[in-house]
Amino acid sequence: MRNFGNSHDSMSLNTATVRKQWALPRIIDECARVGIRRIAPWRDQVADAGIERVAAQLKAHDIGLSGYVRGGLFTAADAAGRQQAIDDNRRALDEACALGAPCLVVVAGGLPGALAGKLVSRDIAAARAQVRDGIAELLEHARERAMPLAIEPLHPMYAADRACINTLAQALDLCADLEPTVGQADQQSRRILGVAIDAYHTWWDPSLEAQVARAGREQRILAFHVCDWLVPTTDLLNDRGMMGDGVIDLKRLRGWVEATGFDGAAEVEIFSNRWWAEPGERVLSTCIERFRTCV
Amino acid sequence: MRNFGNSHDSMSLNTATVRKQWALPRIIDECARVGIRRIAPWRDQVADAGIERVAAQLKAHDIGLSGYVRGGLFTAADAAGRQQAIDDNRRALDEACALGAPCLVVVAGGLPGALAGKLVSRDIAAARAQVRDGIAELLEHARERAMPLAIEPLHPMYAADRACINTLAQALDLCADLEPTVGQADQQSRRILGVAIDAYHTWWDPSLEAQVARAGREQRILAFHVCDWLVPTTDLLNDRGMMGDGVIDLKRLRGWVEATGFDGAAEVEIFSNRWWAEPGERVLSTCIERFRTCV
Numbered sequence: 001m002r003n004f005g006n007s008h009d010s011m012s013l014n015t016a017t018v019r020k021q022w023a024l025p026r027i028i029d030e031c032a033r034v035g036i037r038r039i040a041p042w043r044d045q046v047a048d049a050g051i052e053r054v055a056a057q058l059k060a061h062d063i064g065l066s067g068y069v070r071g072g073l074f075t076a077a078d079a080a081g082r083q084q085a086i087d088d089n090r091r092a093l094d095e096a097c098a099l100g101a102p103c104l105v106v107v108a109g110g111l112p113g114a115l116a117g118k119l120v121s122r123d124i125a126a127a128r129a130q131v132r133d134g135i136a137e138l139l140e141h142a143r144e145r146a147m148p149l150a151i152e153p154l155h156p157m158y159a160a161d162r163a164c165i166n167t168l169a170q171a172l173d174l175c176a177d178l179e180p181t182v183g184q185a186d187q188q189s190r191r192i193l194g195v196a197i198d199a200y201h202t203w204w205d206p207s208l209e210a211q212v213a214r215a216g217r218e219q220r221i222l223a224f225h226v227c228d229w230l231v232p233t234t235d236l237l238n239d240r241g242m243m244g245d246g247v248i249d250l251k252r253l254r255g256w257v258e259a260t261g262f263d264g265a266a267e268v269e270i271f272s273n274r275w276w277a278e279p280g281e282r283v284l285s286t287c288i289e290r291f292r293t294c295v
Numbered sequence: 296m297r298n299f300g301n302s303h304d305s306m307s308l309n310t311a312t313v314r315k316q317w318a319l320p321r322i323i324d325e326c327a328r329v330g331i332r333r334i335a336p337w338r339d340q341v342a343d344a345g346i347e348r349v350a351a352q353l354k355a356h357d358i359g360l361s362g363y364v365r366g367g368l369f370t371a372a373d374a375a376g377r378q379q380a381i382d383d384n385r386r387a388l389d390e391a392c393a394l395g396a397p398c399l400v401v402v403a404g405g406l407p408g409a410l411a412g413k414l415v416s417r418d419i420a421a422a423r424a425q426v427r428d429g430i431a432e433l434l435e436h437a438r439e440r441a442m443p444l445a446i447e448p449l450h451p452m453y454a455a456d457r458a459c460i461n462t463l464a465q466a467l468d469l470c471a472d473l474e475p476t477v478g479q480a481d482q483q484s485r486r487i488l489g490v491a492i493d494a495y496h497t498w499w500d501p502s503l504e505a506q507v508a509r510a511g512r513e514q515r516i517l518a519f520h521v522c523d524w525l526v527p528t529t530d531l532l533n534d535r536g537m538m539g540d541g542v543i544d545l546k547r548l549r550g551w552v553e554a555t556g557f558d559g560a561a562e563v564e565i566f567s568n569r570w571w572a573e574p575g576e577r578v579l580s581t582c583i584e585r586f587r588t589c590v
Binding site for chain 1: 334341391394406409410412414417418419423451452454455459461462465499500501524526527528529531541542543547
């Protein structure tokens, strides 16, 4: 297991963490200033700044990506909606390539219409089938672009409105279904389908240790995200905790992830009304301190 | 699958649903008035009213129990705390017997100290081991009393502070560990360990259909609870929905449960600031209407 105590070289910042304080160009400048070498930017932030400007700025600062956020949201009320989602995912793949991302993070989508308050169906099995079909349809474009899709299982409390892929086992089953392992040679080739393992979404799972090991064996780990689970949690969406302020044993989880051979970034992703109200500089310095001591 | 359309004979009311409106004696009277034949009362409500009075009132109205709420909460900071929990569970078992309950509902407990805001350990595997040991220690007393323990897996969003048993598979594994099936004769004897399947806690689970069938095969289904999952959910604890107001396909789930041969009550359990603010009579009549149309 790597020692993070004296360095944050292996830290990435998911740029939603300071999205209320700064636009993306300023976030990149601030990251460069404090020695954060990787980020995971969101599509809307990139669009606001202009993708060519962002690409040039990243290059000038020698800052890389740990992932591009995000594709997915495959579930829709009708065929036209599902096609729109596919088309939008194709654009997301192209943007991920333009920014040199190692993967496109994929958030499945929930029950059709639920997030918009216009529920179309209570059939979560059908929603899951839509997600499978959507990823299947996207695979060829992803292969052509050599841009891996990192399926991120979200916490079950988001099953209705954001993602009906809710456990690591389920995400890995989906990967195995759509991109089977057929032999030794295949195992050594680069995967196009994998997973993003986020501590917040997965820490509670009784099968987590076994499934992280499986994800390693099946060469699926594309990203590792950290923050913390607060007690009490006062908001389902925007009350994630700074690492160390909650109940997740982050070092143990990182140990499992790194035992598989994973040597990528640990990406800090905190959606928090409390931290969005702080000065951005203070958020970044706290993230770095906690990354070194608690992750 | 039973037809609930013209009758609520198979409905039970978890008395927390109207706990802010009425004390338990009034709840029982109101249930009798509207033809609710079963309830699941809470220990604190019973203690406030006096257990002998409650037992006599239930008998006078010919109202039965679908479960007694609740035992468990086995996790604690030290041995003394764990022993206190065992002792308290023994008392809960005796109370369940005095009230003629078919089972004692068991909620595991979370990380030691978390609910009180004094976290002692982030080791959720150790908390799970404490729960296993606590149930194991309680088993003999439960057998002597012939009072089954219904382990209720809670939604993963309660893993930190209320229950570290979070999936039906995990609860069934625990049952099989502590009370193995050894043969045909054993399968036909009455189980002392089983599960309570609550729609709110389990609806998201991709393995739910398979695990409900397994629970049936292993003769573990002691209780079935219903309410609904709202989008958005604005409070982790007290924003459960009235059946039909949310996204859960309750009829499908009940179909799976009844396909195993389960013919017990469907227990309505709604913790809701919104419904606690309504007149109790309106809550009961709405529960009955929705029980007939949505469950």
